[in-house]
Structure formats: C-alpha cells, structure tokens
Amino acid sequence: MIETEHLSKKYGDLVAVRDLSFQVEKGKIWGLLGPNAAGKTTTMRILTGYLPATEGRAVVAGYDVFEQAEAVKQSIGYLPEVVPLYPEMTVESYLSFVAEIKKVPSSKKAAAIDRAVEVTGLKSVRKRLIKNISRGYKQRVGIAQALIHSPQVIILDEPTIGLDPAQIVEIRQLIKSLKGEHTVMLSTHILAEVTQVCDGVVIINEGKLMASGSLDELTAAYKEKEGVYLRLKKIDNDTLNLFRQLSGMEKVQVEGSEVKLEWSKGKDLREQVIKLCLEKQLGLLEMRSTAINIEELYLRIVSGGIEQ
Amino acid sequence: MKAIWSIAKRELLSYFTSPIAYIVISVFVLLSGFFFYSLVWWFNSQALQMAQNPYYYQQVNINQMVFAPLFHNLSVVLLLMLPILSMRLFSEEKKMGTEELLFTSPISVPQIILGKYLASLIVLASMLILSAIPTTFTFIYGNPETLPYLLGYLGLFLLGAAFLGLGVFWSSLTENQIVSAVLTFGTLLLFWVLSWAGYSARGLWQSVLNYLSFFDHFDGMTKGILDTSDLVYYFSFAFFGLFLTYSVIQSRRWR
Structure with missing residues (x-):
C-alpha cells in the first residue's frame, strides 16, 4: 500500500x-x-x-x-x-x-x-x-x-x-x-x-x-541468544548445577534474585527447564523470556549502528 | 470553482470572526463619510458663491468637485488599509501549520490562491458598497452624472484588487503578518511616488514611470473615461502579484 x-x-x-x-x-x-x-x-x-x-x-x-x-x-x-x-x-x-x-x-x-x-x-x-x-x-x-x-x-x-x-x-x-x-x-x-x-x-x-x-x-533477527529468567524460592549452587547439566544450556548465572538461563538461538529449552523445576521441587515462582524488548531493539539498531 | 469557493468561504469566516474585517470596513466607511461630508459642505459653499456669476455657475460640477477628490482620497485610504486585509492570507496559514492541510489536499495551488484572493476582494467590495451608501443621496438631492460616479467606484475596486494582488504575494513570503503588511505598504508607496518621479523625468522615462504609477491610471476613471490600457494595467498588476505568489509557493515546495 x-x-x-x-x-x-x-x-x-x-x-x-x-x-x-x-x-x-x-x-x-x-x-x-x-x-x-x-x-x-x-x-x-x-x-x-x-x-x-x-x-x-x-x-x-x-x-x-x-x-x-x-x-x-x-x-x-x-x-x-x-x-x-x-x-x-x-x-x-x-x-x-x-x-x-x-x-x-x-x-x-x-x-x-x-x-x-x-x-x-x-x-x-x-x-x-x-x-x-x-x-x-x-x-x-x-x-x-x-x-x-x-x-x-x-x-x-x-x-x-x-x-x-x-x-x-x-x-x-x-x-x-x-x-x-x-x-x-x-x-x-x-x-x-x-x-x-x-x-x-x-x-x-x-x-x-x-x-x-x-x-x-x-x-x-536481532536476538543472539534465547533464554529465560527464573524466580525460585531458593537459589544455591546445587540448583544452578542442575540447570548447567541440561543439554544445550550455555549460560547459567544469578542476576539479583533471579537466575538467567541462556541457550543458543534456534533451540528451546523452556519445556525441559519447567520439567526440571517440578521434578526437583525447586519452588518455581515465575519464568519470563529474556527476549529482546522494543527499547533494547531500538537502542541496538539506532545507537549501536546495526544496519539491516 | 467549487474548491475556490470553499477556500474563499473559510477565509471570509476568518475575516469576520476576527476584528480585522470589522475594523478595516468601519474605519474606511467612517473616513469615506467624513471626506464626503467635507467635500459636500465645501461644494455647497462654492456653489453659493459661484451662483452670483452665471459664467462660473456653469462650471459647477458635483462630479468634478465632490466625487473626483473623494475617489482620490479613498484611493490613498485603500493604500493604507488593504495591506492589513492581505497580510494574513498566507502568513497565518504558515504560522498555524494549516498550509500543510491545504497543500496535501487534492486541490491545486492556483485554486488556493484564487480562493484567498476572492475572499479579500469580497471584503474590498463590501467596503466600497458600504462607503457608497451616503453618496447615493446626491442622486436624490442633486444631479450628478452616473457614468463617472460608477467608473470612479470601479476604479477604486480595480486599484484595490491590484493592491491585494501585491499583498497576497508578500504574505506568501513570510509567516509574520506585520512584516507582510509593511512590505506591501512600502511597495505600494513606491508605486505611488513613481508618478512624482515621473514629473521630473523626461522622454521615455517619464512615460514609463507614469505608466507604472497606480494613480495615473485611476485619474481617467474619476473623470468618466474608461481606457482599456488602464484596465489592462490593473488586471496585469493583480495577475502578476498572484503569479509571483504561485511561483513562491511552488519554489518553496519544490526546492
């Protein structure tokens, strides 16, 4: 049009x-x-x-x-x-x-x-x-x-x-x-x-x-990695190691009161993460995507000089 | 034609919802009435004196003694007042951002210019008609010649139309209404004084300067003489002003 x-x-x-x-x-x-x-x-x-x-x-x-x-x-x-x-x-x-x-x-x-x-x-x-x-x-x-x-x-x-x-x-x-x-x-x-x-x-x-x-x-197009933020009742090294053992998991780190999990683009480990949380009774309170939001996207495109 | 009338109607609404048109018309009618009263009073006293002598009494002519000077006075008043009418035509649109609405509508630039010009001509005609009302009483109590009287008003209208053509042009150049009015007034004054320069010039220059002056062309009409060259002059002047407006708008948009 x-x-x-x-x-x-x-x-x-x-x-x-x-x-x-x-x-x-x-x-x-x-x-x-x-x-x-x-x-x-x-x-x-x-x-x-x-x-x-x-x-x-x-x-x-x-x-x-x-x-x-x-x-x-x-x-x-x-x-x-x-x-x-x-x-x-x-x-x-x-x-x-x-x-x-x-x-x-x-x-x-x-x-x-x-x-x-x-x-x-x-x-x-x-x-x-x-x-x-x-x-x-x-x-x-x-x-x-x-x-x-x-x-x-x-x-x-x-x-x-x-x-x-x-x-x-x-x-x-x-x-x-x-x-x-x-x-x-x-x-x-x-x-x-x-x-x-x-x-x-x-x-x-x-x-x-x-x-x-x-x-x-x-x-x-602009997402380099995929992943989720998890809010759990308890975060300790054992819990983090459980996530690290998942096949395809690339990064596990604590950010404030949340755990950030990342895996390479094209994969989707969300189902396995939820399954693991339930099986091991990790007290999953919240899970949200780390997907890039519009502000980040805009800043990366405009300020970072990324050109499509 | 419909688009031109739509633009003109809106412009008239603007004129009459602001004090501008009322003030311009009122002042013009008031001054016209004052000049007319003074001239009639002077004419009466002169006529009484001239009545003593049969030779001079034959020279008494209301057209020459009242209307011709009245028209000349009114032409100067128009020179002072019409820049106020024309100053807002395009300047205001620019300032208010409404010209984007006009120029992105499926109507042409000449239609927009003609619509605005038509509205200003209608206000001018209203000024002249209202100012003419008191003068019609001379036809009841006297015996003036109709043709010079009508040609005098036609001359004033044509003169005003030429002034407004120039005013539209200046208003298309600036968003400041005062600047637009001052530039119009200055240019009109320049054309007025051209005839003064014409008196001291010689040969071809004298003819050129006299031809360019507004008031030389107006003179004949107040005496009841309609010369096509005068009509051509006024139409050309108005057309030239509108054409320059068109060029300014196009050049700004297509730069």
Missing part, C-alpha cells in the same frame, strides 16, 4: 533522507521510528506530496506520488505534527471545510462528517469552537480531518505528542480501531506505543533505513 524505492531528500547540502526503501502492507499499522532529526517528518511529507523527493520513487495506494500527486492526495489522510486547525471555526464547520477541499461529494458530506465525528468521539464538542476544546479533543479533530474522505492510507506524524496519559490511551485505541479498513503509518518517539499499536516498524536514523519489518521478525 505504501512503497518507497531509493528515496532521498536533500536540503542544500543537508541530506534529510537517503536511499530509503521500505514497504507497508495493506490494512496494517506501521510505525516510523527514529531519533530527532532522523528524517521521519520529511519522509511523511514526501509520501503526502507536500515535499518532493530529490531522488527515488514513492507509491501510495497504487499511485506514484510524483506523477499522480492529486490521486495520491485523494487517497491519503494526513495529520501533521502541528495539528492543522482553524481555532475560529467550530469542529463541525472545520470538518465541513476539510470535506469540501478533500472533494467529498456534497450529497455524502453530512454522512462523512457524522462518521468522522462518531469514530473519533467528537459528538460532545461538535458544535464548539476549536479554540475552546481541550488538547486531546484537538488531536481527535486532527485525526477526524484525516479520516473525513475515507482514505485508503492514513499518515499520522506524532499523533500522541503533548497529550496526558489518559488522552494517549484514548488516541491509541482510536488508531488501533482504524486497522483493517485503512493502512496507517505513524511516527512516534514512544516505543511502548509501537508495541501496543503497530504491526511493524521502519526504523531510520540520519535519514537512512536501519531496519524494517514486523516486530516479531525484528526481535527474532
């Missing part, structure tokens, strides 16, 4: 995006991750037709962004980082204006506004002036304008920035509800958001693609 090939954008001597190629499947929610000034907003602006690329090609909803700009704009709903609102308008008149410039037929305009208001939960503020509603509602109005013409692709630049925790949860729920009917690409700094909302990520740094794929694919 979204595809870029060797996309580059230069501002004079500054290269904001370099040789960026990735794909986003239809009906999925995809995150665009990267540190500040990584080129996330520039990439989104290129995809929406707001900025041209210096080199490369981008296809959105089957249309070439540069050759068929109008068709792309008709197929895209876009929420920029700064929510584009006119404070002097009411929510309803604003959505009506956006429906008109997004070329929603007059006969379908009222229904389109009703649907956007319904989906984004704006019913209670529908007749109020935008300048008088809360930040969370303003963000919702921004998402509503991106949805008004039922676009195939929705691009959201930092949709939860500046919101309080309750509002963040609400907006995440809202974004998740768009999955399936729309293909969503969102940029964010909040890694928890990615695990909660996204099916996959594109990680960029200094304009370069560092990694892209589903979260499972990426964690699998």
Whole structure:
C-alpha cells in the first residue's frame, strides 16, 4: 500500500533522507521510528506530496506520488505534527471545510462528517469552537480531518505528542480501531506505543533505513541468544548445577534474585527447564523470556549502528 | 470553482470572526463619510458663491468637485488599509501549520490562491458598497452624472484588487503578518511616488514611470473615461502579484 524505492531528500547540502526503501502492507499499522532529526517528518511529507523527493520513487495506494500527486492526495489522510486547525471555526464547520477541499461529494458530506465525528468521539464538542476544546479533543479533530474522505492510507506524524496519559490511551485505541479498513503509518518517539499499536516498524536514523519489518521478525533477527529468567524460592549452587547439566544450556548465572538461563538461538529449552523445576521441587515462582524488548531493539539498531 | 469557493468561504469566516474585517470596513466607511461630508459642505459653499456669476455657475460640477477628490482620497485610504486585509492570507496559514492541510489536499495551488484572493476582494467590495451608501443621496438631492460616479467606484475596486494582488504575494513570503503588511505598504508607496518621479523625468522615462504609477491610471476613471490600457494595467498588476505568489509557493515546495 505504501512503497518507497531509493528515496532521498536533500536540503542544500543537508541530506534529510537517503536511499530509503521500505514497504507497508495493506490494512496494517506501521510505525516510523527514529531519533530527532532522523528524517521521519520529511519522509511523511514526501509520501503526502507536500515535499518532493530529490531522488527515488514513492507509491501510495497504487499511485506514484510524483506523477499522480492529486490521486495520491485523494487517497491519503494526513495529520501533521502541528495539528492543522482553524481555532475560529467550530469542529463541525472545520470538518465541513476539510470535506469540501478533500472533494467529498456534497450529497455524502453530512454522512462523512457524522462518521468522522462518531469514530473519533467528537459528538460532545461538535458544535464548539476549536479554540475552546481541550488538547486531546484537538488531536481527535486532527485525526477526524484525516479520516473525513475515507482514505485508503492514513499518515499520522506524532499523533500522541503533548497529550496526558489518559488522552494517549484514548488516541491509541482510536488508531488501533482504524486497522483493517485503512493502512496507517505513524511516527512516534514512544516505543511502548509501537508495541501496543503497530504491526511493524521502519526504523531510520540520519535519514537512512536501519531496519524494517514486523516486530516479531525484528526481535527474532536481532536476538543472539534465547533464554529465560527464573524466580525460585531458593537459589544455591546445587540448583544452578542442575540447570548447567541440561543439554544445550550455555549460560547459567544469578542476576539479583533471579537466575538467567541462556541457550543458543534456534533451540528451546523452556519445556525441559519447567520439567526440571517440578521434578526437583525447586519452588518455581515465575519464568519470563529474556527476549529482546522494543527499547533494547531500538537502542541496538539506532545507537549501536546495526544496519539491516 | 467549487474548491475556490470553499477556500474563499473559510477565509471570509476568518475575516469576520476576527476584528480585522470589522475594523478595516468601519474605519474606511467612517473616513469615506467624513471626506464626503467635507467635500459636500465645501461644494455647497462654492456653489453659493459661484451662483452670483452665471459664467462660473456653469462650471459647477458635483462630479468634478465632490466625487473626483473623494475617489482620490479613498484611493490613498485603500493604500493604507488593504495591506492589513492581505497580510494574513498566507502568513497565518504558515504560522498555524494549516498550509500543510491545504497543500496535501487534492486541490491545486492556483485554486488556493484564487480562493484567498476572492475572499479579500469580497471584503474590498463590501467596503466600497458600504462607503457608497451616503453618496447615493446626491442622486436624490442633486444631479450628478452616473457614468463617472460608477467608473470612479470601479476604479477604486480595480486599484484595490491590484493592491491585494501585491499583498497576497508578500504574505506568501513570510509567516509574520506585520512584516507582510509593511512590505506591501512600502511597495505600494513606491508605486505611488513613481508618478512624482515621473514629473521630473523626461522622454521615455517619464512615460514609463507614469505608466507604472497606480494613480495615473485611476485619474481617467474619476473623470468618466474608461481606457482599456488602464484596465489592462490593473488586471496585469493583480495577475502578476498572484503569479509571483504561485511561483513562491511552488519554489518553496519544490526546492
């Protein structure tokens, strides 16, 4: 649904995006991750037709962004980082204006506004002036304008920035509800958001693609060892030796009140570990995977300079 | 056309939900009323004196003695006030971040520019219509010629349209409304004083400077003379301003 090939954008001597190629499947929610000034907003602006690329090609909803700009704009709903609102308008008149410039037929305009208001939960503020509603509602109005013409692709630049925790949860729920009917690409700094909302990520740094794929694919790809943390009633040398005797076990060490067990990638000793704990009555209280989490993955990719 | 009207409607809403349009229109109508009252008062006193002499009495002409100076005064007031109307057109969109919404919508840049320009023209027309209401009483109590009167207002509208074309251009260059207004005002003043330089110039320079001056083209219309070259001048000026706006927007987006 979204595809870029060797996309580059230069501002004079500054290269904001370099040789960026990735794909986003239809009906999925995809995150665009990267540190500040990584080129996330520039990439989104290129995809929406707001900025041209210096080199490369981008296809959105089957249309070439540069050759068929109008068709792309008709197929895209876009929420920029700064929510584009006119404070002097009411929510309803604003959505009506956006429906008109997004070329929603007059006969379908009222229904389109009703649907956007319904989906984004704006019913209670529908007749109020935008300048008088809360930040969370303003963000919702921004998402509503991106949805008004039922676009195939929705691009959201930092949709939860500046919101309080309750509002963040609400907006995440809202974004998740768009999955399936729309293909969503969102940029964010909040890694928890990615695990909660996204099916996959594109990680960029200094304009370069560092990694892209589903979260499972990426964690699998970047995991060097597999293992578990065990919380036991009693930890002593005898217990540790029991684990060391398991075939394929590579590392057994105590970390705080837990025991960390590691084995080589591709093997799975979890079943044997549990069996051993039960047979020897080691008092197993908790077992969790040592699988790499999104924060570690992100830091390893971005800071460690690992390139896929 | 529908997209242009959508943009214009929203722009009009912005004008009329902020104090700008009300203040600009009110001040313009107030000044127009003051000038008109003063000129009519002066005309009455002159007419009474001239009535003593049949030769001079034939020279009494309300169009030349009231309307022509009124239109000239109003043209200067427009020069002062229209930069305030045009200053926000693109500057505000840039500052508020709403230009991203406009430029990622399936409407063209010329449609956006024309929509905004149309809204400012509608405010200009409202200013002129409201300011013209008191002057219509001269048709009840006097006998002015209709054509010079109408051409005078047409001239003011065309002059204002040219001013606004230039104002749209400056507002597309900056997100600061004050900067936009000052640059528009400065450029308009420059074109105004071109005619002064024209008086001291000779030959081709004199013709060029006089042609470029706003007010030389306006003069004929206040006397009831409609010259196509004047119309071409105003349309070209407005078109040039809008074309520069288009170039600025495109160059910024395609750099």
